[in-house]
Amino acid sequence: MNLAIQGSIFTDTSAKPCIAVSPVEHKAVLDTCDALVKKELAEIISLRVDSKGRLDLEYLEQICASGISLLCVMAANNEVGNIYPIQAIRQIAQNYDIPLLCDASQAVGKIPLKFAEWRITYMAISAHKLYGPKGSGALVVSKGYHLKPILFGGGHQNGMRSGTLNVPGIVGLGEACRLRQLEMEADEKEIASLRDKLQSILLDKIPGLVVNGDPNSRLAGNLHISIPDIPNSAIIARVRSHLAISTGAACSSGVETPSHVLQALGLPNNLIEGALRIGLGKFTTEQEIDQAANLLSTVVSQTRQVMV
Template structure:
């Protein structure tokens, strides 16, 4: 970054748009600006062709069919459509439909489930996790055996980076014929996902997590399943999601997916090396540093740390002009409440209060890593000296 900007290490919150993606989008903002639903002239035809191509690009990255792609405004809308649409379409023989959900899901999942439960429309079953955020698969099988209307488990955690065994979970839900919603916002473009092969029913994508634009995403919906729409007005996308299609955004999502398919493996290898270097430097620079999450199975760019004797707000206030890191999920930033993810892991209040999320991406450099370690180490030492004075 230039001297006027801090080093950006908050890639879990959002990623910079790849310039190649932005170039494609600009063309569909200014030259090919047609409405994809206007079928009476070539502008609309070309817009619709671009949307179709983007659907193919998304589908190819995740092992789905183009016909299974429903474009949305992002993962939050996709999650709401999948959860609410499932419950509104559900007709249980007796009692309320049950939703089984991991307690460390994104707030978009948890808040939607809680809203339905509060209205008496669903019953929630929270799954068990350990101190590293890993699911108890034996307990999950027992829950599935009792029958649930929907299972919600993310592909990778947005705070601690823990990767979940989606293929194993998908096979389990197939055995018990349970719809499976997988929030893959943090995972798409970082780890391989095989939608059809792994038995996922609904998959959510947000473009801005994989070097695409904000405000566009997709719900991947397995053929043969039915959702009640939550938006009405025109019956777009087979009546599942009405609204004029964001053609430039959709083109951006498609191009971002195409590029990730080509470059993901090499990029993630480099990103993991940078993460490991930063982790090693910080462990040397900061005595007592704690690494949170599953260190053996986490996203390449994730480094979630705690300095147990120093509030994270104290660190952020001293580094914010030089280093862009966060105290937790962007969905809850500015809200003075402890992380529900870290609370769900059963961590001590000191570890939770000292937690910092570092996200590394494809535009992070070696010098960024060296400088970030120097800044954090120096400021932690300074804070400790003040506390001891």
């Protein structure tokens, strides 16, 4: 993300760059933009989302029409699982000749993405998000665009990023992409079915439970819930030896601050503090869904009794 953002905006130094960013982007995007603002190297415009995390496309078009250097919108959110209409977003940006950086880390291997056909400018992917090796990823750059390097010392990859290539990681990423192309459609239908079963059981067994995000456009393997007035830390402390769930982004697991995604949605504090992110994948079984549902509902009931 650092290379895509910094490398693209500094190709034109005639004026201070202005970047439009979705407020629910990954911290890899938001923190890079914040660093540029602190150094007075760029201006940032935050796009608008509603309480379900859906992007306001009319406002996005207004911002694009005003003239910006770069538009950053993810393909799918890493916390609430929302899938964003990247094809439509790219068309809006293209109408005003604005490059689009799409963080597709959560989306590749789970939903169809057509980089060339949709004319996405920059797209970032991460291998371990599609069952590939950790520590490897790719930044796909559209033909006709060139990024100014932020790492120097060898001129690798057409001068855009110096450094010895991680060949085993690259091979692993390529193989993971090949396998997901073969398996994705069937896998994601099965994962969505398991997710819906878990959601249905939890809604039935846990009074007051809220499902966050856009239920009509989300990743199959994502279930983001809130249990009002029960701190998520109390739940996780009771299930951590049996169930792997989180309060937010895994890469922010050591951070005590509330989720910036849920804050951007404008959720009340009791829903933010009671939020839990549950992830499912191709290796999740129906038996595990039943066990997770029973464990969570039992723990919530016990916690409520203690808190009365």
